[in-house]
Amino acid sequence: MNRKLRMGMVGGGAGAFIGAVHRIAALMDNQIELVCGCFSSHPENSIASGKSYFLPENRIYTSYADMFEQEAKLPAGDRMDFVVIVTPNHLHFDPAMQALEHGFHVVLDKPVTFTLDEALQLKKKLDETGLLLALTHTYSGYPAVKEAKARVARGDFGNIRRIYVEYPQGWLSSKQEDARNKQAEWRTDPKRSGKAGCIGDIGTHAHHLAEYISGLKTTEICAELNTFVPGRLLDDDGAALLRFDNGAKGVLMASQIAAGEENNVKIRVYGEKGGLEWQQHEPNTLWIKWADRPTEMVRVGTGQMGAWAQHNTRTPGGHPEGYLEAFANIYRNFALTLQANLKDEQPTPEMLDFPGIEDGIRGMRFIDVMVEAGYNDSVKWVKFEP
Amino acid sequence: MNRKLRMGMVGGGAGAFIGAVHRIAALMDNQIELVCGCFSSHPENSIASGKSYFLPENRIYTSYADMFEQEAKLPAGDRMDFVVIVTPNHLHFDPAMQALEHGFHVVLDKPVTFTLDEALQLKKKLDETGLLLALTHTYSGYPAVKEAKARVARGDFGNIRRIYVEYPQGWLSSKQEDARNKQAEWRTDPKRSGKAGCIGDIGTHAHHLAEYISGLKTTEICAELNTFVPGRLLDDDGAALLRFDNGAKGVLMASQIAAGEENNVKIRVYGEKGGLEWQQHEPNTLWIKWADRPTEMVRVGTGQMGAWAQHNTRTPGGHPEGYLEAFANIYRNFALTLQANLKDEQPTPEMLDFPGIEDGIRGMRFIDVMVEAGYNDSVKWVKFEP
Amino acid sequence: MNRKLRMGMVGGGAGAFIGAVHRIAALMDNQIELVCGCFSSHPENSIASGKSYFLPENRIYTSYADMFEQEAKLPAGDRMDFVVIVTPNHLHFDPAMQALEHGFHVVLDKPVTFTLDEALQLKKKLDETGLLLALTHTYSGYPAVKEAKARVARGDFGNIRRIYVEYPQGWLSSKQEDARNKQAEWRTDPKRSGKAGCIGDIGTHAHHLAEYISGLKTTEICAELNTFVPGRLLDDDGAALLRFDNGAKGVLMASQIAAGEENNVKIRVYGEKGGLEWQQHEPNTLWIKWADRPTEMVRVGTGQMGAWAQHNTRTPGGHPEGYLEAFANIYRNFALTLQANLKDEQPTPEMLDFPGIEDGIRGMRFIDVMVEAGYNDSVKWVKFEP
Amino acid sequence: MNRKLRMGMVGGGAGAFIGAVHRIAALMDNQIELVCGCFSSHPENSIASGKSYFLPENRIYTSYADMFEQEAKLPAGDRMDFVVIVTPNHLHFDPAMQALEHGFHVVLDKPVTFTLDEALQLKKKLDETGLLLALTHTYSGYPAVKEAKARVARGDFGNIRRIYVEYPQGWLSSKQEDARNKQAEWRTDPKRSGKAGCIGDIGTHAHHLAEYISGLKTTEICAELNTFVPGRLLDDDGAALLRFDNGAKGVLMASQIAAGEENNVKIRVYGEKGGLEWQQHEPNTLWIKWADRPTEMVRVGTGQMGAWAQHNTRTPGGHPEGYLEAFANIYRNFALTLQANLKDEQPTPEMLDFPGIEDGIRGMRFIDVMVEAGYNDSVKWVKFEP
Incomplete structure (x- = not known):
């Protein structure tokens, strides 16, 4: 073929x-x-x-x-x-x-x-x-995110202790669903969006990113969900404390009423020896921090990144790749895997690196847990099973 | 005199x-x-x-x-x-x-x-x-912070909904208290530091900053405190969800094990119409965000800031002022107030703008609440009284 | 069709x-x-x-x-x-x-x-x-660059006085042409690259960008070309003072020996009332500066940019577009123009906005002038004709 | 004593x-x-x-x-x-x-x-x-600038090839000298300011910074000076190509009509193996760039900087020091030298590191050369003697 x-x-x-x-x-x-x-x-x-x-x-x-x-x-x-x-x-x-x-x-x-x-x-x-099923958790398609995952996995930072992940948006600061904004209409409608608004739409992205990079699994969540715009039917904001399976702790912030913000997805992960920071606003830099030496600006497209990131990069350093390329990486890996399957070849691990049904199921559980925890003032921690 | x-x-x-x-x-x-x-x-x-x-x-x-x-x-x-x-x-x-x-x-x-x-x-x-008593909550001494407070107070952003405040440090990622680091020794020692470590040392700064800028009062806190470094006697990390008296919600993050971070104090405040962002790393810029127009880079020392900020600035725009000047602003306002008192004159509101015993008491309450909430897995929200 | x-x-x-x-x-x-x-x-x-x-x-x-x-x-x-x-x-x-x-x-x-x-x-x-002929001067394909051009053209900044444009690279800091680097081999070879190295390869991009955004034409150039790497056959660095047809002055810097730089294309244009800044490193922001009010961060994909930029944008604000999309804008406009021609329709001005043979000719003249001026210590200004 | x-x-x-x-x-x-x-x-x-x-x-x-x-x-x-x-x-x-x-x-x-x-x-x-005479070339007082000088001097980057130094301001974009602006009045008046305006006021700072960090001496200058604001009596803008005594080349840009700029002093120095970048806007970071590895963010107040910088720093990393501290470093070193002299002790090299009459004389020569070169269209290079 x-x-x-x-x-x-x-x-x-x-x-x-x-x-x-x-x-x-x-x-x-x-x-x-x-x-x-x-x-x-x-x-x-x-x-x-x-x-x-x-x-x-x-x-x-x-x-x-x-x-x-x-x-x-x-x-x-x-x-x-x-x-x-x-x-x-x-x-x-x-x-x-x-x-x-x-x-x-x-x-x-x-x-x-x-x-x-x-x-x-x-x-x-x-x-x-x-x-095959591919799920477009776009942020995991960025090469710098893949490099982040690879560095955590190979132990550069030691055991992971602390994760901050955030996704602030501002586009739902006012009641856009009444202003003929089609995106707002369905995303704030429980019949079309599901039981969660902000948390389902973007909180899931933040949660997926945290687990993807850290390689950890959430075990318990303490959360609060909010609806700030009067008359809105779903949450438009939420925050959570997370516990991970290795003892690490996380904070997850997602908001659609952070007026003036676009899609400022950002994640910071800290281990015993150092940490990393990545932000979608300028997605081609991975900041690597160390307890005992200068922060490094590691750049997509250069030899500073490993094979996993390079497999997901199209141009040499200094040619900024963006959201569409991250998205395309999911398609490309899905397509390469499918091509390999069609040819009865074994896809490489890099090809197989696209989100699928397991990520989707964790995302749905995340929504369930957040909604259960987010409106309950008496229960502090809700288990994330299994 | x-x-x-x-x-x-x-x-x-x-x-x-x-x-x-x-x-x-x-x-x-x-x-x-x-x-x-x-x-x-x-x-x-x-x-x-x-x-x-x-x-x-x-x-x-x-x-x-x-x-x-x-x-x-x-x-x-x-x-x-x-x-x-x-x-x-x-x-x-x-x-x-x-x-x-x-x-x-x-x-x-x-x-x-x-x-x-x-x-x-x-x-x-x-x-x-x-x-008189002055308390050196330094961050409230920055002119851009004073401008932030002034803008919130005059209603530029409408009702405040969401606050993120963070103070990540990394210097206690390893057990510095065993390494002849005098600063680490007393700050991690319950007999000298008090019932809290990280939260007392820097969490209080973050909390003060949030209340100072927003003009709001915390009413309830849901928190978790952590001690990541084995053998350490006090918390070296913590995070909290905050509720404020106007219905606004906050997230507070403080850590001393965020390896590679210095004193990256940062605050974001969002209201109905826009928001603001300030970060100590580059303290002379106040970012003003709007739901419907470009983010503005408002600069210390220029006519872009009001009288309150200008009273606390020594040089024209483009001459970066820093931590020592913010600190000095507390001393200067304290001194000007004292001089006015000595001369039986009325200090101006700008002179009176330095933290004092009320701020100190709120800080002590904050520590109490954080410690009560931070280690309790069954109580979600602890009231911040009075 | x-x-x-x-x-x-x-x-x-x-x-x-x-x-x-x-x-x-x-x-x-x-x-x-x-x-x-x-x-x-x-x-x-x-x-x-x-x-x-x-x-x-x-x-x-x-x-x-x-x-x-x-x-x-x-x-x-x-x-x-x-x-x-x-x-x-x-x-x-x-x-x-x-x-x-x-x-x-x-x-x-x-x-x-x-x-x-x-x-x-x-x-x-x-x-x-x-x-039709399309010439891939990529940087003019970025939506923020098109917005910049549109704002200068509509007179936002008044008469333009001062332009700084720069393109620092570092990849030829050592003799890559002897290290089996194919890109380096032909680009430093006068028989394949032409009479100029750095100035032909990237100086032309910087020059095109300056003229594209400002709408001005260079009239005279004072320049120096350098070859820093021993044994190299063409220039690997150069700088020039430019005079434009409205009296504005420019500085153009291009280097391939700025060790540690990627493709940090940056342009600043200042007029009587304000100025602008754009940098490829984070290409989705156009900084708008004013003599008398805060700098604005104008963002691609938002209503903050006009029709010209929007025609060249694929996603809403907050989804960073990059080099490949800028490149694709040239193809898309070329294709839309061609489609219009094939259908005997009139292409819109937005469709016609792709570089062509006139840009190519100016680029070749630029190389000629830079080489003439760049090695001559006695003639200060060389005219850029016609 | x-x-x-x-x-x-x-x-x-x-x-x-x-x-x-x-x-x-x-x-x-x-x-x-x-x-x-x-x-x-x-x-x-x-x-x-x-x-x-x-x-x-x-x-x-x-x-x-x-x-x-x-x-x-x-x-x-x-x-x-x-x-x-x-x-x-x-x-x-x-x-x-x-x-x-x-x-x-x-x-x-x-x-x-x-x-x-x-x-x-x-x-x-x-x-x-x-x-003793101390001359307040403030920018050389910043600790990150001293670190930059130290790293160049110890050969980290190999032989220096290329320097870009710039000082854009915008405050004289309009005729402030007619608007009761006292600073503008004398600085644009040849009887009080001297033969140069912008170039004497801020161009000298940029030139001093370039020579201070690089340790090189300018040998020849090719320049153009401009007066953009009608009726102004002195230059309000200028740019120059510089030649240094080791064969390095420089570009110097200074402007007071770059509308919207404050005091954005910035310098970049590139050698055979890497380079550095420093900018007053955020003065506590020195960016160190390498041909073959990630850019490093070297921070004032940390062990990442050497003894020379530390001698000129008052606080640990993460407490931003600014313009006033840089200024104070000149005074402090002058005072320490004077104290040592008064006690008949030998001042240390760090104490002696403040600008003096030799820097002043080079500054005056710089003004002379710039004025000679800047208005002459027929002579390309003017020697900088001795």
Whole structure:
């Protein structure tokens, strides 16, 4: 086999934010082509969108059920290999399950599903079918984040003691859901977003980043969730104290009412001998701190970073890579793994390094625990199981 | 009266860190002269130190009790006006009380005393005598911090919702108290430091800064205190969720095991319309953030800051002022107030803006609450009274 | 017509730095597909590269002359629309001219040709044929740079007085051309790079950026070129004083021996009322400075930037875009213009905003002037004509 | 002898910017006391100022000639040791020469005199009398700058090749000299400032910093001076290419019309193996760059800096020191040297590290060369002699 992988899409009509991100990320590395899609629940929107993506009319669908069915009937040389689902959270599970049932691999945005139970069902189906699922926890796609993980893993800092992770945003400081802001509408709507707002939308990212870099697992959480904007139906802010399985302690902060902030994801991890700091605002630097010598500015694209980071970098140092490249790293590793599978080759560990259903399940548990802990003034610590 | 104020000193022998800071801060503005001191409990050290500070031998004392007694007998035109006490925490109360009893004003380092009860006794004595006490919560002396307070107070950001305040240090990542580090020895010793280590030493600074800038009062705290370095006798790390009296929520982080960090005090405050950020690392910038327009870099020493900040600034913009100037602002305002009192004039509000016994009492309560909450896994929220 | 544009490639075999950048930039926006190429002068390399890019064998060529000839014979619905040439400087002109002669549009890296005369010949041919040429002066593709240009143009800062532009690199601090560094080999070789080394490679970028943002034209240059590494055949460093056509003055600094620097392109422009600063290291911020109020941090992806920048941005604020997106903006605008032309529509000014042959000619003149001025100790100012 | 040094002052009446800076810097380290002064040419101003500095009336003078005469007659135990002269440039020479003639050491602001010839006369007198002169080239007083000098001197970076030094200000973007701005009035007046404006005021600082850190001497300058604000009588901007005695090349930029800039002094020095960067905006960090490993953030107050820097630091790392401390370092070293001289001890090299008459003479030559080169379009390089 020597061909690009063929991608279908559910959601992501013209004008949608995250759909466009997925297409760019999928296409940039010349490993994947967009072959079909059902881009909207409005048929005319789906068709117009598909045309603007240069798809032939017969590969533009107006129902995803139809798409899976039709694509499954196409000859192996034509039909899509995988589908990316970029709908609001309540519409993740059904198309994902249908895709798996029709034999298609899946790429999903986080949180993986609407409920933890759905996530567990997906896992069961994945185990049965042997199909792949990639979850776009974007921040783990940054090369500097991968370098951070590698350095913690190889013990540079000794045992990890303290983690601060934060994700401040300000875009929901006022009631955007009443101001025709589509992103705000569904993200603050319990029927579409799930039981959590801010914590599900961005708190999960922060939590995933902390576990990804540290290699630790959260065991207990003490939290408070807040809704600052009057009339809002879900939390728009939250903070938590975390306990990790090695005895490390964490603080997690997520807010959508930190007026004036964009997506200032930042993480600091400290061990016995030193620590690290990374911030999305300038994502190509990993700050390495030492108890006994100067802080180092370790740069993406240079020999200062190891093989894992280099595998996820496209340009030499000094050519800033950003969010779209981090996103594309998830697609690229997913695609390389899929290509290897198709060729009956063993994917390398670097290829296999993309978030999947296990990350999704932990994310759903995180939401459950945060909601349980976040509104309860009498219970201090809620266990994160299993 | 047209003369400098006369300062005596308890502690601060040659080589002591904070004693030197106090002398520089006191002298820099030509408002105060050092006239006497008992610089060490070792007589020869006290004498050698006093000589190196160019004091006449008859004003160098070997016991502070003796100093208060002798100075009180000097003619009004010679004797000291106030004493600064720069000994470890367990040695604050006795000299402070003796000074007040002999009619001397007092400058104290924080935490104001060893126990809350001592602080309350000092307050009682201050109320009785009408003497002044200044407490060196240095961070509130920075002009950008004063500007931050002024802007919050005048309502620029609307109602305050969210505060993040942090004070990460790394110098106690290893067991410095066993390595002949004098600063580490007393600060980690419950007999000299008090019931808290990190939280008393730097957590109090962070807490004071949050209340100072926001103008809010903490009402409840949920906390965890940690001791990461084996064998250490006090906390070396802690984090807390805070509730404020207007409904705002806070996160407070303080650590002495954040390996590689210096004194990276940072505060962020967000209201309905915008927010602010200040960091000691580069203290002459106040970042002002807005929900709907670009972040502004407001600079000390320029017309961009108001009268309150300008009163506490010595040079035009672009001449970085630092920690010693912030420290000196406390001394200068204390001195200006004292001078006004001596002349029977009314000090201006700017002059009166230095931390005092009320701040000290809140600091002691903060320590009490943090210690109560920080080790208790079953009680989530501890009230901050009154 | 509703189809992607079809791109051929000359150079850019597997492993080549800038070839990969061009492919990513061309593909990311789903406007262009790679359909053919002659990727190397070594036939086996070209074929292996083409296969790794998933091209069918009959569209992988082993000579570019052959490629132009064969592609020109293909049906209109199959043959490439344009070719990108990513060979060393001495191999720009011949394939570009051949492409134009066969009716193909061209994308070229800078400097556009080996000599000014070649550039003028290309312009003549472009004028005759009406074909398009895009030149990848990448830095002008950044949205913050476009915002900078727009603000200068609308007069925000008043008349421009002073420009500082700099491009410090350190990668040629030692004699990399003797260390099997292919990038270093050809860039320091007068037979492949041209009459200038550093100044042709990166000085031209700095000069283009200054003229692009300011809208001014250089009229005179006073310069010095240096070769610091012994045995090197071309300049590896240079600096110049510039005079612009409105009376503004500039300083241009370019170096490849600034050890420890990556590609720290930075520009500052000052007018009567304020100024701006942009730096590639963190490219999503445009700093706007004012004589009489706080500096503003204007951010890509937000409403703080105008239509021109927004047209060149893919994600909302807080999702850092980088070098590859800036590069892709040149391709996207070139593609949109070409699509408009193919449909007999008028491209918008935003679409037409990509560097072309006029920029290339100014770049070649810049090299000529810098070399003339840079080694002459008796002539201070050399005119930049016309 | 065990006493503070006694300082007199010429100029520096209440409200003057640089006079206040000198007093703070002189007093902060408890080495110097202010004992007398002639603070203004207006007798009543001088008297009022002296009183506000808590001086006795008999030590407040209304003519500096009178002051030198009277002080010289006082008993050795009372009279001043040295005088600081903080008048505009045209009033440096006469009081300085009179002070020397009466046996007083001198502290002067830069530029040392109005003309080079005056500076040479001062040197002659200093040589004859053996008295000391300190010149407040403040930037060389920063500990990070001293560390930079030490690292270059010990060869960390190999032979130095390239220096960029810049001092952008914006405060003279408009015609402040017509807007009752006293600082602007005399600094733009050839009768008080000298033959240069911007270049004398701040260009000299940049030049001194470059030579101080690099240990190199300028041999030739190619320059252009500009006056951007209509009607201004002196240059308000300039730039120069520099050649140094080891073959290194420099660029010097100084401007007072860089609207929106404060005092953003910055220097970068690159050698064969690495380089350094320092910026006044955040003066406690020295960035150390390497051709082959991560950039290091070397911090003032920590063990990361050597003895020279530590001698000039008052607090541990993380307590930002600023402009006033850098200024005070000049006073402290001057005072320590003077104390050593008075005790017939040998001052240490660290004590002797303050700028003096030789720096002053080089500064005056720099002004001469810049003015000669800066307005001449036909001569490219002007020699810097001797």
